[in-house]
Each structure stands twice: as structure tokens, then as C-alpha cells.
Amino acid sequence: MNVQSYLIQETVNGILTEISDFQEGEMLVLKDNTLAKKLKVSRTTIRTAITELETKGIVEINGSHKQVLRSPNSSDYFDTSNSVSSKEEIIEKYFLDLINRGKLLPGDKFSELELAKSSGCNTITVREFLIKFSRFGLIEKSPRAKWQMVKFDEKFALELVEFRRILEMNSITQLLAVPEGDAVWSELSELLDKHLAVLEDVENRYTELSELDRKFHFIVQRASDNRFFMQFFDVVSLICHYHYQWNKGDELERNKVALEEHVEIITQLLAHNTSGVIIAMETHLNTAKKTLLRSAHGLE
Amino acid sequence: MNVQSYLIQETVNGILTEISDFQEGEMLVLKDNTLAKKLKVSRTTIRTAITELETKGIVEINGSHKQVLRSPNSSDYFDTSNSVSSKEEIIEKYFLDLINRGKLLPGDKFSELELAKSSGCNTITVREFLIKFSRFGLIEKSPRAKWQMVKFDEKFALELVEFRRILEMNSITQLLAVPEGDAVWSELSELLDKHLAVLEDVENRYTELSELDRKFHFIVQRASDNRFFMQFFDVVSLICHYHYQWNKGDELERNKVALEEHVEIITQLLAHNTSGVIIAMETHLNTAKKTLLRSAHGLE
DNA sequence: TTTTTTATTTTTATATATAATAATCATTTT
DNA sequence: AAAATGATTATTATATATAAAAATAAAAAA
Structure with a gap:
């Protein structure tokens, strides 16, 4: 089974929390509209998450009727503590870590591709992060040249x-x-x-x-x-x-x-x-x- | 013939200026290394530019020997006054113009694709520009949602x-x-x-x-x-x-x-x-x- | 030895395609 | 009438590919 995205996993967890006080025999119907508002995601996302809950056997889908079958247990929840919500978080963490461990010193040069490879992101993610980060005045670049840590004088x-x-x-x-x-x-x-x-x-x-x-x-x-x-x-x-x-x-x-x-x-x-x-x-x-x-x- | 890029055009103009005092019968040989240093571009760029000068009949290339044939006249120069050096300049101009003409008011939403289409750039150029521009605090966005002009209260x-x-x-x-x-x-x-x-x-x-x-x-x-x-x-x-x-x-x-x-x-x-x-x-x-x-x- | 050139490799810039998510609109249900 | 839903569309996020320019290294020339 393919791994769901972070947002879907978080949404599934959110729905599980919503229905955590479900009692045996109770009649609990899920409305995607209501859930979407509550969890602040789109209905599309809610529906994907509910489909996931169906495969877990927690919810039964009958056309537009989505009924809770059993109360969730802790193993139903996704562990999102180690996942990152986006590639951008990965590169941010990776880059700040380089800085904090003194791997990037003033005057050092580095390329987007290099960072992309070593961090496991693609070059565009890296590039956009660097553009955003350049606001701090710590890195700079000229067209078609490498990025450089600003000389700290x-x-x-x-x-x-x-x-x-x-x-x-x-x-x-x-x-x-x-x-x-x-x-x-x-x-x-x-x-x-x-x-x-x-x-x-x-x-x-x-x-x-x-x-x-x-x-x-x-x-x-x-x-x-x-x-x-x-x-x-x-x-x-x-x-x-x-x-x-x-x-x-x-x-x-x-x-x-x-x-x-x-x-x-x-x-x-x-x-x-x-x-x-x-x-x-x-x-x-x-x-x-x-x-x-x-x-x-x-x-x- | 295909239109050369802005950098090549500027480089050609630069070389033309360099040889503008060429005298009939003089022996003037071009060294790409020297030119590259003088015009502050890479040798690759110089060589593309010199090839262009050969098709214009100003320079004769004999293997590694590049000799000036005639002094350039004004029609040899590229008119770069109307061109823009990069897509980024296009979108920057376009976006600031929208702002200045009051087409984008506080609270207005707009999408990257929309801007890309109307400005003639691709979405990535637009996106990177917007990321850079967001530093001004005038626009903001949340993940996967449209960009929005900041409400000015x-x-x-x-x-x-x-x-x-x-x-x-x-x-x-x-x-x-x-x-x-x-x-x-x-x-x-x-x-x-x-x-x-x-x-x-x-x-x-x-x-x-x-x-x-x-x-x-x-x-x-x-x-x-x-x-x-x-x-x-x-x-x-x-x-x-x-x-x-x-x-x-x-x-x-x-x-x-x-x-x-x-x-x-x-x-x-x-x-x-x-x-x-x-x-x-x-x-x-x-x-x-x-x-x-x-x-x-x-x-x- | 030093400089220049050729050929090659890296790197950024740009373009295009696909997937994930959000937003919309017409229809159905309550 | 209001809310919910299904189907569709729009949009961003991500991935991949190609072109342009820069950098490099080895070979050749001065």
C-alpha cells in the first residue's frame, strides 16, 4: 500500500480524534462538509482521508452515507512525528543544520544541485528556499554563479x-x-x-x-x-x-x-x-x- | 535566423566597441581569454559571440585564429534598449505596473498561473519573483492557496x-x-x-x-x-x-x-x-x- | 613556464508534465 | 430554503528535461 501524504495522514488522525469517543452501537455519521470546516482542509482531502478510514475498517461508506463502525485504537493513528510536512521543511532543516554545525562558513560557495542531492530534494525546492532565506542577508548570489555565504567582516x-x-x-x-x-x-x-x-x-x-x-x-x-x-x-x-x-x-x-x-x-x-x-x-x-x-x- | 539571447547580444556589442578603432589593413587578432576578462563573461559566451561576428562578416575564424576583417558600423550593433535581460525583469515590471495602476488592491487574490499567462512568463519565474517580493510584506499566501494582497488596515x-x-x-x-x-x-x-x-x-x-x-x-x-x-x-x-x-x-x-x-x-x-x-x-x-x-x- | 585553446563538466535558467489539494458549480438531500 | 454531495475545474507542489552560461581540466601554443 502506498504511503499517504503528510496532510492526508494528519487529516486521518484528526478525524480519528473527532470520533474517539464513539460508543459501541451508537449511530455516528460523518459529514465531509462539517469535517472540512473543523479540520480546516478542503473536502477533497476529507474524502481521501475517509476512504483511507474505510480500508482500515473504521468507517463504512455507502454512497454518500459514511458511518462509523468502531471506535479507533491507538494503532489506527499515523505516526507523523518523524515525517515532514513538505520538502521545504526538509531542506530548511538540512540547511540550518549545515550552518549550525559550522559546515558552511563565511565566504564558502555552494550550488543548488549539490544541496538538492545531499538533502534529497529537487533543485527547485532548494532554489526557492534559498531565495526566501536570502532575505536574512547571510547568503547571496549573482546570476548563473554559485551561492555564497556572505563574508562576515x-x-x-x-x-x-x-x-x-x-x-x-x-x-x-x-x-x-x-x-x-x-x-x-x-x-x-x-x-x-x-x-x-x-x-x-x-x-x-x-x-x-x-x-x-x-x-x-x-x-x-x-x-x-x-x-x-x-x-x-x-x-x-x-x-x-x-x-x-x-x-x-x-x-x-x-x-x-x-x-x-x-x-x-x-x-x-x-x-x-x-x-x-x-x-x-x-x-x-x-x-x-x-x-x-x-x-x-x-x-x- | 534565430534571435540571440540578451547576454550574447550585449557581448557582441561589447566586442564591437572593443574593435571600433580598427584601421583598414591593420592586423587585429581576438583572444577569447582577454575578451572574457574585459567583458566579465565566461569564455563560452565570448565564443558564441565571435561566431555571431563571423556570420556578420566582421571577423574571420581560422581554427583558433580570429582576425578582424573590417571596422564595425552602427548597423552591426544589436539594439538591446527594448529587450529585457531576463524573464524576471519582465514579471517584475509587469507586477509593479499592476500595483501602480491600482489593478491589485488590498485583499485582492491572484494566482501564479494567471500572472504567468498574462505576463508571458512561466509559472516558476512568477513564483520565484513572488517569493522574493513577499519580503516587502505586501503579499502573502498560505499553502496551496492563492496569493493575496495584504489587507491594509x-x-x-x-x-x-x-x-x-x-x-x-x-x-x-x-x-x-x-x-x-x-x-x-x-x-x-x-x-x-x-x-x-x-x-x-x-x-x-x-x-x-x-x-x-x-x-x-x-x-x-x-x-x-x-x-x-x-x-x-x-x-x-x-x-x-x-x-x-x-x-x-x-x-x-x-x-x-x-x-x-x-x-x-x-x-x-x-x-x-x-x-x-x-x-x-x-x-x-x-x-x-x-x-x-x-x-x-x-x-x- | 606561462598563456591560450579545445573539450568536457557543472551549474543555473527555463519549460513542461504530473500529482496533490483546493475551489467551484450544479444537483440532490434534508 | 439550507445544507450536503458529486463531478469538475483551477491551482499549487513536485519532478524531470533541455538549453544557456560558467567553470574546469587537459592539451597545445607561445
């Missing part, structure tokens, strides 16, 4: 840091204006606890900074409530993360400092101490700048 | 204006710090003259604002000397331009005000009056905000 680093400084300073001011009862304050105090927990055992847990850093800056940027700011959150976040990869040398010490700086900012935020927040943030961004510059120089 | 407008305000305020501060002798100051005073000229005959020339506006804000943003800022100059510029299209009602009055505001900013800039610049810029951005908001409301 001091100027690039300084521009990035300056841009980030302006966006974050603005957002954090907005954040300070958020009223007391808002959910963001409990989010922040939770985040503070997590930071403290990691700091307690920093020798073993210092690598968790990466995730906390992303979360922290996400909360800050989100306060701007501005889609253009958020667009750039992704860009800056990715690029910074990318370049932190290579200074493994003093990673423990560096991460410890960053964690402590986060703690200071969040504490000042929770105390609603405007000038304290600004100063702490300024310090943090300056440290980040130094780190980034060092990583830029390390590559020359 | 008040929130969108406010976010855009706020983002612009932060970027431009920062850039103009940088601009003020540029030393006296820099070329930017003469650029600005030229731009001031152009503004004044248009204002002299504003009833007939008010449509020239669009170009002056782009130039002015470009000079301001460029002062940031930051690629991330510049990326967004394009985005903001396009979106604003797009949305100004529809309030044709008070266009004369509106453009006149904008021109006068530009004059004020540039004057203050040339006088190096920091606070004056800030105030004038603030006023200008507020006017732009009002205009944009009115255009957002007009669409509801």
Missing part, C-alpha cells in the same frame, strides 16, 4: 549590532509601558527563575543560554507590537546565533556573563526602574557587540 | 509609520554628523533647488514629488551607512508609494505640503540646526502618517 557585525540596538532599545521602552496586570510580567518572572536555575549549575547547563536568549529577546521585541520589528527579530537572532558558533573557546564564561546580564535586565524590568533597564540593556548590547566583533576578527 | 499603517520614524530619525542624526566637505551636502542643496523649481510651478509639476521624495529619503537613509537600514528603505518606500496611489482627491494640496516640508528639512539640514531638523522631520513624518491613515480608512 567587522562592518557587517557593527551594522547588525547597531540595528539591533535601535530596535531593542525602542521595544524595551514600550515594554516598560505595559500595564501591571499583563501576562508579560509573569512570563518575565518565570524567565528570571529559569535563568537563576541555569546559573546555579552553570558549568553543566551553560549551553541552555541559546534558548533563553532567544526567548528573552523575543519577549522584548514582541512588546513593539510591530510586524516590521518582528521580521527583523528573526533576522538578527539567526545571524547572531550563527556567528556565536565558532568562538567555542570562552563559551562558558561568555554565556555566564550573558545570563547574568539578562538577570539584571529582567530584575530592573520587574522593578519598573526605567533608567536601570536602559543601563542594563546598554551593557548587554555592548557585550554582545564585543563578542560579535571578536568572532568577526577570528575569521580574518 | 490602520494597524498596518501605524506599524509602518512607527518603524519608519525610528529608522529615519536615527539616520538623520547620523546625517547631521557628516563633515562639512562631504558630497552629500552639495547633493542636498541641489535637491533643494529642484524642490523649489517644482514648487514654482506646482500646479503642473506636483506629480514630480514622488521621485523627489524617494531621492530625499534615500539620501537620509543612506547616511546610516547600514545595510539593514537600507533594506528597509526599499520596503517602506514601496509600500508608501503603493498606498498613496488611491487618494487622488487632494493630491495637489498634499504634494505641495510634502514639498514644503522637504524644503524646510533640507534648509535646516544645510544650516546644521539640529533641533530644527528634528522638529521639521517630526512634522513631516506626522503628515505622512495622517495621509497613510486616511488612505487606510478610505479602503474600509
Whole structure:
């Protein structure tokens, strides 16, 4: 039997969940229109999924009449945890992994075909992904030439840091204006606890900074409530993360400092101490700048 | 005879220019290696172009020996002024034209195939262009659904204006710090003259604002000397331009005000009056905000 | 030895075809 | 009349093929 597509599998699982409380002897009829609305897919998809359920013996189809025969058990569900919804996800994962493992360094060249072969996608999927990804300013190409990782020099680093400084300073001011009862304050105090927990055992847990850093800056940027700011959150976040990869040398010490700086900012935020927040943030961004510059120089 | 591609035509023209000072009886031999370096194309391209020159009777090919026979006349050159270098340029022109003529309004849907047919490109070219263009935040799509012009509501407008305000305020501060002798100051005073000229005959020339506006804000943003800022100059510029299209009602009055505001900013800039610049810029951005908001409301 | 050329291989750009999914419209059922 | 369905059409996603251009490597010439 041929393997169904991800969407069909997910839809089958969705229908199974819908009918999971079916009782023996009950009269349960499936309407594709209703299911389509509920699962937010087209009726065509629902019908393919119901046909699949018929072969599983869970549903009986009699013309337009689709009746549930038995309640589903766990083996009826498709395991979609390991599948990917599309080729695009495959190449995205594959490419980001290359970056994160330092297989693609600034100045490196690579071709679409090469990526397509090694990732198991076709060239068009790869190409479209690269076009989309080029928005981050990390890769570029000229017509009929190979793609190239952007050379990461001091100027690039300084521009990035300056841009980030302006966006974050603005957002954090907005954040300070958020009223007391808002959910963001409990989010922040939770985040503070997590930071403290990691700091307690920093020798073993210092690598968790990466995730906390992303979360922290996400909360800050989100306060701007501005889609253009958020667009750039992704860009800056990715690029910074990318370049932190290579200074493994003093990673423990560096991460410890960053964690402590986060703690200071969040504490000042929770105390609603405007000038304290600004100063702490300024310090943090300056440290980040130094780190980034060092990583830029390390590559020359 | 089949029409050569744009690149070949341009290369032929390039070689013709190279040998344009050929004298009767002179011994002029073409080396593809040298030409390739000079014209910045590959040797493959040079060889195709030289073959073309042989059929035109300008060059004689004897194995590896390529000798110029006569000096080229103007009819030997290809007219590439009307051709486009690639399909991508076609679709880009076509799509921007649709936008500018108000054929694509917020909320409108359109399909790749539709665009491909009407523009004469294939779907892949269209698709890749749309992916690239979606970076501007003006169009979006969900999987297997049509593309859609983003609904332009008040929130969108406010976010855009706020983002612009932060970027431009920062850039103009940088601009003020540029030393006296820099070329930017003469650029600005030229731009001031152009503004004044248009204002002299504003009833007939008010449509020239669009170009002056782009130039002015470009000079301001460029002062940031930051690629991330510049990326967004394009985005903001396009979106604003797009949305100004529809309030044709008070266009004369509106453009006149904008021109006068530009004059004020540039004057203050040339006088190096920091606070004056800030105030004038603030006023200008507020006017732009009002205009944009009115255009957002007009669409509801 | 260095440069140039020929021949070959890679790579991107473009075109076309098929499959999967969504949307539509006329008809039937409720 | 409203909702649901079947049949059809439209559209995107994916795959494959061909052409144009660039890059490379080995051979030839300077």
C-alpha cells in the first residue's frame, strides 16, 4: 500500500480524534462538509482521508452515507512525528543544520544541485528556499554563479549590532509601558527563575543560554507590537546565533556573563526602574557587540 | 535566423566597441581569454559571440585564429534598449505596473498561473519573483492557496509609520554628523533647488514629488551607512508609494505640503540646526502618517 | 613556464508534465 | 430554503528535461 501524504495522514488522525469517543452501537455519521470546516482542509482531502478510514475498517461508506463502525485504537493513528510536512521543511532543516554545525562558513560557495542531492530534494525546492532565506542577508548570489555565504567582516557585525540596538532599545521602552496586570510580567518572572536555575549549575547547563536568549529577546521585541520589528527579530537572532558558533573557546564564561546580564535586565524590568533597564540593556548590547566583533576578527 | 539571447547580444556589442578603432589593413587578432576578462563573461559566451561576428562578416575564424576583417558600423550593433535581460525583469515590471495602476488592491487574490499567462512568463519565474517580493510584506499566501494582497488596515499603517520614524530619525542624526566637505551636502542643496523649481510651478509639476521624495529619503537613509537600514528603505518606500496611489482627491494640496516640508528639512539640514531638523522631520513624518491613515480608512 | 585553446563538466535558467489539494458549480438531500 | 454531495475545474507542489552560461581540466601554443 502506498504511503499517504503528510496532510492526508494528519487529516486521518484528526478525524480519528473527532470520533474517539464513539460508543459501541451508537449511530455516528460523518459529514465531509462539517469535517472540512473543523479540520480546516478542503473536502477533497476529507474524502481521501475517509476512504483511507474505510480500508482500515473504521468507517463504512455507502454512497454518500459514511458511518462509523468502531471506535479507533491507538494503532489506527499515523505516526507523523518523524515525517515532514513538505520538502521545504526538509531542506530548511538540512540547511540550518549545515550552518549550525559550522559546515558552511563565511565566504564558502555552494550550488543548488549539490544541496538538492545531499538533502534529497529537487533543485527547485532548494532554489526557492534559498531565495526566501536570502532575505536574512547571510547568503547571496549573482546570476548563473554559485551561492555564497556572505563574508562576515567587522562592518557587517557593527551594522547588525547597531540595528539591533535601535530596535531593542525602542521595544524595551514600550515594554516598560505595559500595564501591571499583563501576562508579560509573569512570563518575565518565570524567565528570571529559569535563568537563576541555569546559573546555579552553570558549568553543566551553560549551553541552555541559546534558548533563553532567544526567548528573552523575543519577549522584548514582541512588546513593539510591530510586524516590521518582528521580521527583523528573526533576522538578527539567526545571524547572531550563527556567528556565536565558532568562538567555542570562552563559551562558558561568555554565556555566564550573558545570563547574568539578562538577570539584571529582567530584575530592573520587574522593578519598573526605567533608567536601570536602559543601563542594563546598554551593557548587554555592548557585550554582545564585543563578542560579535571578536568572532568577526577570528575569521580574518 | 534565430534571435540571440540578451547576454550574447550585449557581448557582441561589447566586442564591437572593443574593435571600433580598427584601421583598414591593420592586423587585429581576438583572444577569447582577454575578451572574457574585459567583458566579465565566461569564455563560452565570448565564443558564441565571435561566431555571431563571423556570420556578420566582421571577423574571420581560422581554427583558433580570429582576425578582424573590417571596422564595425552602427548597423552591426544589436539594439538591446527594448529587450529585457531576463524573464524576471519582465514579471517584475509587469507586477509593479499592476500595483501602480491600482489593478491589485488590498485583499485582492491572484494566482501564479494567471500572472504567468498574462505576463508571458512561466509559472516558476512568477513564483520565484513572488517569493522574493513577499519580503516587502505586501503579499502573502498560505499553502496551496492563492496569493493575496495584504489587507491594509490602520494597524498596518501605524506599524509602518512607527518603524519608519525610528529608522529615519536615527539616520538623520547620523546625517547631521557628516563633515562639512562631504558630497552629500552639495547633493542636498541641489535637491533643494529642484524642490523649489517644482514648487514654482506646482500646479503642473506636483506629480514630480514622488521621485523627489524617494531621492530625499534615500539620501537620509543612506547616511546610516547600514545595510539593514537600507533594506528597509526599499520596503517602506514601496509600500508608501503603493498606498498613496488611491487618494487622488487632494493630491495637489498634499504634494505641495510634502514639498514644503522637504524644503524646510533640507534648509535646516544645510544650516546644521539640529533641533530644527528634528522638529521639521517630526512634522513631516506626522503628515505622512495622517495621509497613510486616511488612505487606510478610505479602503474600509 | 606561462598563456591560450579545445573539450568536457557543472551549474543555473527555463519549460513542461504530473500529482496533490483546493475551489467551484450544479444537483440532490434534508 | 439550507445544507450536503458529486463531478469538475483551477491551482499549487513536485519532478524531470533541455538549453544557456560558467567553470574546469587537459592539451597545445607561445
